[in-house]
Amino acid sequence: MKRRQADPKVGDRLREARRALGLTQRQFASALSYSTVMIGYMETRRRQPTDAFLHQVADTFQIRFEWLAHGKGNMGGPGMTVQATEKDQLADRVRAVRLKFGLSQGQFAAVLQCSAAHISGLESKRHRPSEAFLKRIAETFRVSYEWLTTGSGDMGGEWSEEDALFPGDRIKQIRSRWCLSQEAFAGTIGATRLTVKYIENGQKQLSEDMLETISEIYGVSPQWLQTGEGPMIAEEPVRVRLK
16 A cells, blocks of 8 residues: 655654544554554554555544644644534534444444444434434443433443444354354355454444354354343354364
């Protein structure tokens, strides 16, 4: 991938933007589907970020690309736009919930059982979230519904990755239980290693067909696999044949 000409201050602005958002390196990295180590390298000038990465940062956090890449103009960012419309404010609060827990758009979508494209559309203000969807966010992450819909009061919020709400996280648990690599696991369910990787990273949804296949082969509960509720093992699994 083509890289920009070296600018020693890009890393400084990247760190400035992250701190302005109130995020740790881990939360910032997770929201962008990058490693914490890589973010650290960029901020300390040991790795030059690509244009594609800087555009991703700009789009995700509403930071002005010209400022981030070249130091021109103001930073911008969530909450810095004057006289935002009600739809803009709703989108910013949805994004604020996601970033509070350090989730990428794919991971956030997986928790809420919708597509990453839907989350992207909400956050980029292409469409307005429905009342039902806002209630789902409030109930799932235990944030104030009044704050989410009107901006009044405090956000609140209580959620942890330990709740194992990601289907991808539960796929990892299955692989760990049977000591399988991504490639070996993919072979048992008739998928590619890349597909398994994307599901585990929250970049791809677990299809109904794949959910049924995994449940049948490994004897795991479909409800547990999809929502994390109930016991993992529903019955004795059939013999797993590695391909």
